[in-house]
Amino acid sequence: MLVGEPGTAKSMLSELLAAAISGTSNLTIQGSAGTTEDHVRYSWNYALLIAEGPTQRALVPSPVYQAMASGRLVRFEEITRCPPEIQDTLVSILSEKQLMIPELGDEARVWARPGFNVIATANLRDRGVHEMSAALKRRFNFETVRPIRDRAFEATLITQSLDAELGPGRPPLAASVMDVLVTAFADLRTGTTTGGTPVKRPEAVMSTAEAVNVAIASSMAARYLGDGTVDAGDIARQLVGIALKGTDEDARLIRHYVDNVVRERARGSREWREFFDAADGLWR
Numbered sequence: 344m345l346v347g348e349p350g351t352a353k354s355m356l357s358e359l360l361a362a363a364i365s366g367t368s369n370l371t372i373q374g375s376a377g378t379t380e381d382h383v384r385y386s387w388n389y390a391l392l393i394a395e396g397p398t399q400r401a402l403v404p405s406p407v408y409q410a411m412a413s414g415r416l417v418r419f420e421e422i423t424r425c426p427p428e429i430q431d432t433l434v435s436i437l438s439e440k441q442l443m444i445p446e447l448g449d450e451a452r453v454w455a456r457p458g459f460n461v462i463a464t465a466n467l468r469d470r471g472v473h474e475m476s477a478a479l480k481r482r483f484n485f486e487t488v489r490p491i492r493d494r495a496f497e498a499t500l501i502t503q504s505l506d507a508e509l510g511p512g513r514p515p516l517a518a519s520v521m522d523v524l525v526t527a528f529a530d531l532r533t534g535t536t537t538g539g540t541p542v543k544r545p546e547a548v549m550s551t552a553e554a555v556n557v558a559i560a561s562s563m564a565a566r567y568l569g570d571g572t573v574d575a576g577d578i579a580r581q582l583v584g585i586a587l588k589g590t591d592e593d594a595r596l597i598r599h600y601v602d603n604v605v606r607e608r609a610r611g612s613r614e615w616r617e618f619f620d621a622a623d624g625l626w627r
């Protein structure tokens with residue numbers, strides 16, 4: 344069970360693990376409020392069910408069923424978005440390593456072959472998530488995926504994502520501008536600047552995934568609406584956008600950050616000056 348804040352690459356890690364261990368990351372259930380027991384166990388091809396009755400041919404196996412039958416890993420994304428009674432469908436599968444199919448006969452079941460296992464992911468902080476039952480918790484090993492602390496490493500990751508998404512001809516983004524991006528995210532994520540000034544943390548998720556999105560959107564803005572080079576103003580406009588699509592309180596907190604921390608830095612840095620002017624202009 345990979346748990347953590349949204350955007351910390353839990354899904355990415357589970358995909359990589361499943362692909363490395365089982366050769367495929369495609370056996371996946373996406374948890375949602377609409378996930379049913381049939382999605383976790385099996386369902387039926389109704390035309391065949393009516394024509395032949397319940398037969399193996401009419402049975403439509405779920406990703407969990409397929410993973411058990413073939414001894415592979417199944418991924419269960421965002422498991423806490425499912426109601427607890429649906430999560431609990433996994434309890435007997437994980438402890439008994441078998442899935443009963445009463446429609447095919449009293450003894451009908453699929454046994455988990457060696458290699459079968461479940462990698463689940465769950466967001467700690469998000470709207471619309473349910474509790475996880477104690478029974479299910481006991482059957483998982485938990486690994487907490489934490490946000491990246493090292494700003495240089497985060498900058499490297501963002502650069503790699505930009506290269507992968509936009510290719511080598513992407514609008515140039517100077518190291519000093521990248522530094523503004525990762526610093527602003529780190530300040531708002533951790534609630535303090537490197538200098539020790541306290542910053543109020545917005546409710547919006549200031550994850551690496553969101554930082555990548557800001558970098559990509561800023562590059563697009565620079566290419567199509569700007570002069571072809573990403574400046575700190577492009578970053579500011581996208582970053583403030585995160586606050587504005589969130590709660591009113593978030594908008595207030597980011598504004599407070601701009602009015603205090605960014606204003607102070609703008610005195611001694613061209614990039615922070617551009618950031619300040621662009622953010623300030625959005626509110627005026």
Ligand SMILES: Nc1ncnc2c1ncn2[C@@H]1O[C@H](COP(=O)(O)OP(=O)(O)O)[C@@H](O)[C@H]1O
Nearest residue numbers: 349350351352353354355356500504551552555
């Ligand atoms: N530690 C990290 N290493 C590599 N990429 C990361 C990392 N943290 C975030 N990312 C970026 O964030 C994106 C989204 O992560 P995702 O797996 O969807 O997060 P989660 O499932 O935790 O919400 C990844 O595709 C990657 O671009």
Ligand SMILES: [Mg+2]
Nearest residue numbers: 353354420464
């Ligand atoms: Mg995810």
